[in-house]
Amino acid sequence: MVPQLVETLDRLAWPAACLDIKLICEADDEATLSALAALPLGRQYEIVAVPPGHPxxxxxxxxxxxxxARGTYLVIYDAEDRVDPLQLEEAWRTFEAGPADIAxxxxxxxxxxxxxxxxxxxxxxxxxxxxRVLLPRLAAARLPMPLGGTSNHFRTRVLQEVGGWDPYNVTEDADLGMRLYRLGYRCGTIERPTYEEAPTTTSAWLGQRTRWFKGWLQTWLVLMRRPSRLVRDMGLWPCVVFQVLIGGLILSSLAHPLLIAYIGMLSWQLFGQSAHIAGPFEITLIVVDVVNIFGSYAIFVALGRAxxxxxxRHASGRRWALTPFYWLLMSLAAWRAVRELRSNPFFWNKTAHRPAQTRLRPEAAAGAG
Structure with a gap:
């Protein structure tokens, strides 16, 4: 990934003299460090070797x-990212024109x-x-936002002031987004995108998603240690939004296969045995569950298409019809996260990446946001 990463960073539309790029690697990651040493890096680059240690x-x-970090603003990119060259400029302009509490x-x-x-x-x-739909609306309403793990631009001073990232949280972005809100800061969105490739194998996808669920569990447990204080700090409505975004996601993923099994059991009683076994109460429950499940599928697809x-949309085709199977995989990842939270809470399951198959031209990248 190193040549692609350096190429995309070299294309950033920002004076090189005003950039302070830290390439952060584990000190014992000899392969990556060797790949970086083989490239002619500009003076704006610095390789930071992180000493081995727990976590x-x-x-x-x-x-x-x-x-x-020496810059007024700071942005995080993952090694596989391909960044719109004008993203830094948009972030800078948005910070300069926005309120001071946008962190x-x-x-x-x-x-x-x-x-x-x-x-x-x-x-x-x-x-x-x-x-492109949910987070911009949360930002416009000045509600708490779970950040993505990459392409989040910070005011460096504020980030240092709030203590940076929790080194023990394996979904550090969600934790930091909620912590910033709790401390009186807000998050916003910009439009210039970062391009990534998703995992294409079940094993890679499950490993990544299990880590995400484990971090969301850690975030929820930490913030809910003192619920009354959390409500005082965030406010009642933002606290409800937090419960829906983090707690609701965890609960719905864990419960999804149980709801499907319950629907199957009631359907078997209703249609596979004598009809009198399932009364009006059971029929009402099955209708409510079916509406909830398929309504959730529909919202997922509608938000994505929007x-x-x-x-x-053309590239994705009709594979939205496989949403039920995707949600079952999410449930499997959630249950694995529960088990791993107890057995190996701070383990970081790395996701393997490869160079992108198609390179985007700068003009194409700028117009895709």
Whole structure:
């Protein structure tokens, strides 16, 4: 990933003399460090080797490098990201024109390999609905936002003031978004995108999603240690939004297969045995459950399609019909996260990436947001 990463950073439309780029690697990651050493890096680059130690997580590495950050603004990119060249300028202009309590701006993450598999297609639906529909609306309403793990632009002073990232939280972005809100800051969004490729295999997708669920569980448990204080700090309505965004996601994912099993059991009683076994109460329950489940599927697909361009919708095709299977996989990841939270809470399951199959021209990237 190193050549692609340096190429996209070199294309940023910002004076090189005003950039302070930290390439953060584990000190024992010899392959990546060797790949970086083989490239002619400009003077704006600095390689930060993070000493091995527990916990071995991305937020721990970020926190290690944060103290050396020299810029007024700071943005995080993952190694696989392909960044719109004008994203830094848009973030800077938005910060300069916005209120001082805006501490973070989230750029949209756009999936570019939706054609490859049904998993990447539904991942594209998910990201389009989240980053281009839901998060902008939360930002406009000045409500708490779970940040993405990349392409979030910060005021460096504020980030240092709130303590940076929690090194023990394996979904550090969601934790930081909620913590910023609790401390009186707000998050916003911008439009210039960052392009990524989604996992295309079940094993890679499950590993990544299990880590995300584990971090969401950690975030919910930490914030809910003192519920009354949380309500005082955030306000009642924002606290309800937090419960829906984080707690609701966890609960619905854990309960999803149980609801399907319950519907199956009632349907068997209603249609497979004598009709009198299932009374009006059971029939009402099955109707309510079916409406809730298929209504949730419909909202998922509608949000995704609303956030996509026509080209993205064409690339994803009709694989939205596989949404029930995607949700069952999410449930499997949620249950695995519950088990892992007890057995290996701070383990960071890395997601393997590859260079993008299609490079985007700068003019194409600028128009896709």
């Amino acid at each position: 071995r997580t991305k937020p721990k590495a970020l926190s290690y490098a944060l103290g050396a 973070c701006l989230q750029a949209p993450l756009v999936i570019t390999n939706a054609r490859e598999s049904w998993l990447s297609a539904l991942f594209a639906f998910e990201y389009a609905g989240l980053f 956030g996509m361009t026509p080209g993205e």
